[in-house]
Amino acid sequence: AQSQARSLLVATPNTPSNSRFTETLAVERALHTALERREFFLVYQPQMDLRTGVIVGAESLLRWQHPTWGLVSPVRFIPLLESLGLISDVGQWVLEDACRQARRWEQMGLALRVGINLSPRQFLEPDLFDKIQRAVVLSGVNPAHIELEITESLAMQDPANAILLLGRLRETGLKIALDDFGIGHSSLEYLLRFPIDAIKIDRAFVTNITHVQADRVIVRAVTAIGQTMGLSVIAEGVETLRQCDFIEALGVTEIQGYLIGKPMESAQIETLIANFVRPGAETPTN
Ligand code: C2E
Numbered sequence: 001a002q003s004q005a006r007s008l009l010v011a012t013p014n015t016p017s018n019s020r021f022t023e024t025l026a027v028e029r030a031l032h033t034a035l036e037r038r039e040f041f042l043v044y045q046p047q048m049d050l051r052t053g054v055i056v057g058a059e060s061l062l063r064w065q066h067p068t069w070g071l072v073s074p075v076r077f078i079p080l081l082e083s084l085g086l087i088s089d090v091g092q093w094v095l096e097d098a099c100r101q102a103r104r105w106e107q108m109g110l111a112l113r114v115g116i117n118l119s120p121r122q123f124l125e126p127d128l129f130d131k132i133q134r135a136v137v138l139s140g141v142n143p144a145h146i147e148l149e150i151t152e153s154l155a156m157q158d159p160a161n162a163i164l165l166l167g168r169l170r171e172t173g174l175k176i177a178l179d180d181f182g183i184g185h186s187s188l189e190y191l192l193r194f195p196i197d198a199i200k201i202d203r204a205f206v207t208n209i210t211h212v213q214a215d216r217v218i219v220r221a222v223t224a225i226g227q228t229m230g231l232s233v234i235a236e237g238v239e240t241l242r243q244c245d246f247i248e249a250l251g252v253t254e255i256q257g258y259l260i261g262k263p264m265e266s267a268q269i270e271t272l273i274a275n276f277v278r279p280g281a282e283t284p285t286n
C-alpha cells in the first residue's frame with residue numbers, strides 16, 4: 001500500500017508539499033481501519049416524482065466520520081479507497097447496508113427505491129454480479145426497490161461488457177441508472193443499447209438552467225430520448241424552485257437536490273415523507 005500511495009502522489013501534476021504528502025499518507029492509513037472501526041455510514045437523499053409530488057426514491061451516499069478529522073468528503077476518500085484496493089470491501093458493505101435499509105423501509109410500508117453507487121473499480125470486479133446478488137438475497141429486499149447507479153463515463157469505458165453485465169443484473173429485477181449523465185461521451189447509439197431504467201442528468205446542466213439556453217437544449221434533448229425509451233429522467237442538484245420549474249417544463253420526471261432535501265439519516269427520510277409538502281405547493285407563484 002505504501003508504494004501504491006507513493007506512485008499515486010508522484011502521478012499528481014502539482015508536486016505536493018511535505019505536509020500534503022504526510023496528510024495523504026495519514027488519511028490512507030486511517031482508511032485501512034475505517035471499516036472495522038465502523039467509521040462509515042450511509043446517508044440518503046430524497047428524490048421526488050414531479051408528476052405526483054411524491055418521494056419515490058432515495059440515493060444512498062457514503063460518509064466517513066473520522067474520530068478527530070470529522071466528516072471527510074467522499075469526493076476525497078473514494079478515489080483513495082479505489083487506489084488502495086479497499087473499495088471492494090467497503091463497496092460490499094455499502095451494498096449490504098443499503099439493501100438492509102431498503103428492506104426496512106419495505107417492512108414499514110414505504111416502497112422507496114434506494115439508489116446505490118458503484119465505483120469504477122467495483123464495476124470491473126469479475127464477481128460483482130454475485131456480490132450484488134448476495135447483498136440482495138441476504139437482505140430479502142425486492143430487487144425492484146434497488147437502483148444501481150453507474151456513471152455514464154464508466155459505462156462507456158467498455159460498453160460491450162457494460163451492456164452484458166447491466167443486462168444480467170436487470171434480468172434479476174434490479175433497476176439501473178446512468179449517473180452523471182451528459183458529462184461523459186456516450187454516442188447516441190450506445191445510449192439506446194444500454195439496458196437501463198433511468199438517466200440521471202448531471203448537476204452541471206441544472207445549475208444554470210434558468211439562464212443558459214444551451215443547457216436547456218441539452219436537457220430537453222436527453223429528456224426526449226429518455227421518454228422515447230421509456231426511462232425515468234432524474235435531474236440532480238435542483239436547489240431552487242425556479243430551477244425546478246424550468247426542469248419540469250422540459251419534461252424531466254424526477255428531481256433530486258437540496259430543494260427536496262440534503263442527504264440525511266434514514267430516520268429523517270421517514271420524517272420527511274410523513275410531513276412532505278411539495279416545495280412551492282403552499283405558496284402558489286401566480
Ligand atoms: P453522485 O452519485 O453524483 O451523488 C450526488 C452528489 O451531489 C452528492 O454528493 C450529493 O450530496 C450532491 N448533491 C445533491 N443535490 C445537490 C444540490 O442540490 N446541490 C449541490 N451542490 N450538491 C448536491 P456527495 O454525497 O458528496 O457524493 C459525491 C460523489 O461521491 C457521488 O456523486 C458519488 O460519485 C460518490 N459516492 C458517494 N457515495 C458513494 C458510494 O457509496 N459508493 C461510490 N462508489 N461512490 C459514492
Ligand code: MG
Binds near residue numbers: 059179
Ligand atoms: Mg449517484
Ligand code: MG
Binds near residue numbers: 180200202236
Ligand atoms: Mg450523480
Ligand code: MG
Binds near residue numbers: 180202
Ligand atoms: Mg454527480
